[in-house]
Amino acid sequence: MKQKKEREKEISQWPWISMLPFGILAGYWGKREVRITAISEYGFQTRLATPATAEQKNAPWELAFYDQKTAAYQRILLRDATFLKEKEEDFDVVYTFATEQDDYRNAVQRLALQYGQYIRWKMEDDDAALAEEMTGYPAEQDAFHLESxxxxxxxxxxxxxxxxxxxxxxxxxxxxxxxxxxxxxxxxxxxxxxxxxxxxxxxxxxxxxxxxxxxxxxxxxxxxxxxxxxxxxxxxxxxxxxxxxxxxxxxxxxxxxxxxxxxxxxxxxxxxxxxxxxxxxxxxxxxxxxxxxxxxxxxxxxxxxxxxxxxxxxxxxxxxxxxxxxxxxxxxxxxxxxxxxxxxxxxxxxxxxxxxxxxxxxxxxxxxxxxxxxxxxxxxxxxxxxxxxxxxxxxxxxxxxxxxxxxxxxxxxxxxxxxxxxxxxxxxxxxxxxxxxxxxxxxxxxxxxxxxxxxxxxxxxxxx
The missing domain is CATH 3.20.20 (TIM Barrel)
Incomplete structure (x- = not known):
């Protein structure tokens, strides 16, 4: 019981990023494509409508991280994904996994940086400025209109x-x-x-x-x-x-x-x-x-x-x-x-x-x-x-x-x-x-x- 509480305390202290858009981070748990509901440098969470079977819990993990600079996905096979916690909530069951892979950690850091930049551009600028930052769209040319x-x-x-x-x-x-x-x-x-x-x-x-x-x-x-x-x-x-x-x-x-x-x-x-x-x-x-x-x-x-x-x-x-x-x-x-x-x-x-x-x-x-x-x-x-x-x-x-x-x-x-x-x-x-x-x-x-x-x-x- 003490070990479980210490583990839950440790998990709660991880710097989580919750509810990332599905389009920028996809998860594949065995044969299932699942939603990653939270992510940190040390692990990630997903959820299912019904409890996972023992076979599902032991299935391999692969995550696909979207890279804004290349407009492509980086797929990472998690060789050390460790099941940590299962928590039943009102409408689903949340599963927490840990990993120490360096490529996973680097991908999380890059995703957090790019997503943070996107949020800032979205809140502080208009759509043209956002497109300029992300794709090189010539926002300054938007000011030139003909009269008729x-x-x-x-x-x-x-x-x-x-x-x-x-x-x-x-x-x-x-x-x-x-x-x-x-x-x-x-x-x-x-x-x-x-x-x-x-x-x-x-x-x-x-x-x-x-x-x-x-x-x-x-x-x-x-x-x-x-x-x-x-x-x-x-x-x-x-x-x-x-x-x-x-x-x-x-x-x-x-x-x-x-x-x-x-x-x-x-x-x-x-x-x-x-x-x-x-x-x-x-x-x-x-x-x-x-x-x-x-x-x-x-x-x-x-x-x-x-x-x-x-x-x-x-x-x-x-x-x-x-x-x-x-x-x-x-x-x-x-x-x-x-x-x-x-x-x-x-x-x-x-x-x-x-x-x-x-x-x-x-x-x-x-x-x-x-x-x-x-x-x-x-x-x-x-x-x-x-x-x-x-x-x-x-x-x-x-x-x-x-x-x-x-x-x-x-x-x-x-x-x-x-x-x-x-x-x-x-x-x-x-x-x-x-x-x-x-x-x-x-x-x-x-x-x-x-x-x-x-x-x-x-x-x-x-x-x-």
Whole structure:
């Protein structure tokens, strides 16, 4: 009894660090992955919901310590982990172990130092300063903002020349297959302009409106009509069929963009698909549908006149303008589920999906696109989309966090946008955030180097 009390007193005097985040310290007790609830230079504690068996108590220990400098884990096998104490509490059982290994002690000291620094930076600085300390993020550049979206576009698109898209298309054609060029019309301003102008005049006006005074030579093969992210920016039914009729007369192929499906729009979407089917049958044409919701995909799969494409919101990837500052191995970001053959087989069998929509966000520069038909959207890429529009919340409530469902949309996004530090090359438009990859516009040969011979057969341009 005396020895037990002395041991408990000794344990209580150890300099414990309690409840470290699971992500920076993981424990493996035999075959179990367990939470380390407290740690010191002399030992550590874990807990289980039920008492450990004798076999579990004698199982080997391995701890994984996260190192901020290398953005990797150091795994340490504890050869001398000694069971000291078992204590039943209200909801679990706490186990205490001791170790005298030098590599364990060094890892604990390093973890305590780095975690202490993180807490200090988190409490004393803002997020940019924290990122600067941890990853080298250039926090001082966050102070530089342009005054308007128009000014930003002047800077962003200053490298676009008359030959840009011709060079882009030719460069991407390195695979030997024809590369289709498309333009995306994603909001009422473009629907109305296209309907009121000859196509050549419209394309010229499109670039001038996007702050490009000397528009490039641009002759797309296809028009994308609709908005992939916001249901309030879709064309009215009258506009939609007028746009399709005009595109058909002018020999443009047609792709229709569908956003996520709201429950209240289910019946309307079913009726719209039926009327689109009737249009296709009258015109003897097949129309592509880009779906961004599994409900829409399920509905559209019942109509054989549609060719269905996997939209950006379903073709999920890690995307962020700050990705370049991430530590560690980023090659895992280059692929997603669509690269798996069994998943593509499922998409075709279940939804008749054979084309996949991608964005030029820099994460696939060294990888190949999957087999099948692949479209590349540029120069913008979506990073976040909210069903409850943050721009509407900022304009009506004064805070983007005060979001709520939008039933009657006044379309603040026609004149308003969220601006960000210039070096991030991103903006908030509609109900989404977008980053931008300028490289493919400033140096068109880049797309051939990055994506040529890798399965891209269509380039979709949208300057937002």
């Amino acid at each position: 979206l128009e000014e930003q576009k002047k800077v962003w698109f200053s490298g676009i020349t008359k030959e840009t898209f011709v060079a882009l298309q030719n460069s991407a054609a390195g695979s030997g297959q024809p590369i289709e060029l498309a333009l995306e019309l994603d909001r009422p301003e473009w629907y109305e302009a296209y309907l009121s102008m000859e196509s050549a005049v419209f394309f010229d006006a499109y670039f001038r409106k996007n702050q490009i005074p000397d528009p490039p030579l641009f002759h797309p093969d296809r028009l994308y009509i609709g908005n992939a992210f916001c249901p309030h920016l879709a064309p009215t039914e009258e506009e939609l069929f007028a746009l399709m009729d005009k595109a058909c007369r002018e020999s443009f192929s047609i792709t229709l963009m569908f956003p996520f499906l709201l429950e209240e729009n289910l019946s309307e979407t079913q009726q719209q698909l039926q009327r689109l089917t009737e249009w296709c049958e009258r015109k003897n044409k097949t129309v592509e549908l880009v779906v961004n919701d599994w409900g829409t995909a399920h509905l559209a799969a019942h109509f054989p006149v549609f060719s269905i494409c996997l939209g950006i919101l379903l073709n999920k990837r890690k995307k962020d303008p700050r990705m370049a500052y991430k530590l560690g191995d980023r090659t895992l970001f280059e692929k997603n589920s669509v690269h798996a053959a069994f998943y593509r087989k499922y998409l075709k069998a279940e939804f008749q999906i054979e084309r996949y929509e991608w964005e030029s966000c820099g994460n696939t520069g060294t990888g190949k696109f999957p087999e099948g038909k692949n479209s590349m959207h540029l120069p913008f890429y979506q990073t976040n989309t909210s069903q409850y529009c943050p721009l509407y919340a900022a304009c009506t409530k004064g805070s983007r966090s005060a979001q709520m469902p939008v039933r009657e949309c006044p379309r603040f996004c026609e004149k308003q946008a969220f601006l960000y530090p210039e070096h991030l090359r991103m903006m908030g438009r509609y109900n989404s955030l977008f980053g931008m990859n300028l490289t493919v516009l400033q140096d068109p040969e880049t797309i051939g180097k990055m994506y040529g011979l890798r399965g891209i057969d269509r380039i979709v341009v949208n300057l937002l």
